[in-house]
Amino acid sequence: MKMRIALAQLNQRVGDLAGNMEAMLEWRAKAAAQGADLVVFPELQTCGYPPEDLVLKPEFVRRTMEVSERLADATNDGGPAIIFGSLHAENDAIYNAVILADKGGIVARRLKHELPNYGTFDELRLFQPGPLPEPVEWNGVKLGLPICEDIWLEPVCHHLKEQGAELLLVINGSPYELTKDEVRQALVMDRVTETGLPLVYLNRVGGQDELVFDGSSFIVNRGGEIIVQMRDWDEALVMTDWEKGDDGWRCMTRDVQPLDPYPEDVYHAMMVGLADYVNRNRFPGVILGLSGGIDSALSAAIAVDALGPDRVWCVMMPSKYTSQESLDDAQGCADLLGCRHDTISIEPAVDAMDAMLDDPQGLTEENIQSRLRMVTLMALSNSHGHMVLTTGNKSEMSVGYATLYGDMAGGYNVLKDAYKTTVFELSRWRNANKPRLGQGPDGPVMPVNVIDKPPSAELRPDQKDEDSLPPYAKLDRMLESLIEDEVSVAEAARRTGVAPEVVADIEKKLLIAEYKRRQAPPGVKIGRRNFGRDRRYPITNAFRTSS
Known part of the structure; x- marks a missing residue:
């Protein structure tokens, strides 16, 4: 038979x-x-x-x-x-x-x-x-x-x-x-x-x-x-x-048939998620802020591979704190990807806000820059129809190292469930390999300097991410323990070898940033517990495992 x-x-x-x-x-x-x-x-x-x-x-x-x-x-x-x-x-x-x-x-x-x-x-x-x-x-x-x-x-x-x-x-x-x-x-x-x-x-x-x-x-x-x-x-x-x-x-x-090895499987997941979201919601393409940093560079590369270079629009929006190195790196990314790249300074808008608010300082000044960049992108999106692609990674979203109504605002985020260390892995992989389904270039998609330089938001003089956060290699291991495995501060400290008081501070940041994440755009799930469908924490929450 x-x-x-x-x-x-x-x-x-x-x-x-x-x-x-x-x-x-x-x-x-x-x-x-x-x-x-x-x-x-x-x-x-x-x-x-x-x-x-x-x-x-x-x-x-x-x-x-x-x-x-x-x-x-x-x-x-x-x-x-x-x-x-x-x-x-x-x-x-x-x-x-x-x-x-x-x-x-x-x-x-x-x-x-x-x-x-x-x-x-x-x-x-x-x-x-x-x-x-x-x-x-x-x-x-x-x-x-x-x-x-x-x-x-x-x-x-x-x-x-x-x-x-x-x-x-x-x-x-x-x-x-x-x-x-x-x-x-x-x-x-x-x-x-x-x-x-x-x-x-x-x-x-x-x-x-x-x-x-x-x-x-x-x-x-x-x-x-x-x-x-x-x-x-x-x-x-x-x-x-x-x-x-x-x-x-x-x-x-x-x-x-062979299955994609890591990290190509993650890269393809991001491409497929973005392509179906953009196409099925009938956007002509995506627009994103290209800062010269690794997160926006990787986001742009994934978008080009998913949609093609003609549907990706990158905008560099410098302020007085933006370095020439970042300007050069952003231009280098766009050149390698073959996509549209424009530069629009936010300094006139920052000056206007300074006058309106009587010279705001500190975190207020930093957040104004981030929000003005998003206002710029949303204005271009309204004018031309492109969906705003946000570029924050899971490490930043976890501890609230992002600006509500600023770099968190947009339509979709391919890096939403990717820790910063994963972002580095994906970037190095993509610079050496073209994904099987990719529509982008065969060669590198970002200058090596984008991967090698210390991450910085460039919202104040000489700013580095590690001024406010532990090194990402340590931070991500703590976050994996607290988020993916739901362990206590004491257990996370034991697993990672980090002092309990440092882990307790990260847990505090993680929990108080819940209100921000509730207002973040959707993004591709790649791990066991993404922010959104998997992890549903109360915003108002007094419980801490360190107490």
Whole structure:
């Protein structure tokens, strides 16, 4: 007994029901031309994942279910059957569902049993859990159809095996995180070992606000061998041939593609997140302040690689504290990237504010400069339509080393979840490598001096970041302990070798800056706990682990 299964690793657009359906039909036609018997699409492919509170709109659910029926109708052409994720409403409950359609109708529908309710996920708020799903019999084969979280725990796959499933086809909407590939593969190996069944893991690609989806779909045969590994980030259609022997079904196709190593995977995540955000919100391009520092240089490089140099506009906005070195470095970045570069001095505006406020000093003077730069960028954005790209990194956002309504203001931030040490790693990597999907230059994207010089906001004479903060190598290790691992000050001090009073001061800065981060733009999630979907702290908060 044989069959050919096509895996459609696709992007989605949340809410674009017609567009998602059209894409599914196009990819089904491609699979049909290659002799597929069955085409599998990712989780909630009809409406996009995660749909968030759109699910609470009855009209959205109704139209999504109509799309499911229209897709089922389309299988009346003698072509391959399809498996896809969609919404299902029944008895005043809404479910995350997987549907098998063939010969013009819905053959079977199964409902997601395990609903994730941690980190970026809050599906229990939106969906009802379905019962333990039964296998689906199709063309003489008993298929197990778990949905994403259903395989993160043992019961669903165990139940499907007990009920006679011969093959597990798992549709997913699994966001990218550092080391997520290894976690997924280890998890699937556990399910394959426990059930003795081959497993197909199909994931989506593309960006959705703060989340990016890397695809990286794969197939594990019984015995634990990864026999098919699809590329990360690419939309792709892979045909897989299956045969049933004495020991059950086995994938006969061998097609193992490489996955991006670190830090290229992080760089691609940032590119994909930015490109889909800009394009789907219909911005002609992005505009950013290019200061001559490493954060804005890396942000510009990612934007050029994601959108192309003709859609990136860099503006240097010097004040009286801006060095000639920074002016030269900013120009050097723009020249290497091939994008538009303008210089607009903020000194006349600073002088006007000085006169208005009777010569403000200290932090007030510094913040005025930052806010005037953002006023300038927003004015250009209003005039020309480009989205303002902010450039602050996670280290700065953590401790409030950023200006509210200044350098924090804008539409999107690709560095939002990248610590400063990661920014240095990405910059060095990009200067030596071009990303596989990049639209930028083949060679370096920033002068070496941008990477090597001490970081500075240049808002007062001879200013350096380390005047106010510990060295980034130490600061980032403290922040990782406090943010990613949620440990106490005492434990963070033990891990990092930093004095407890220094860690306590960083914890204080971290907690009191929460009000700033609530007003920051969205940005690409790359780690375990980003500011936004993952980490939801109260703004008014008196608790400290150091007390």
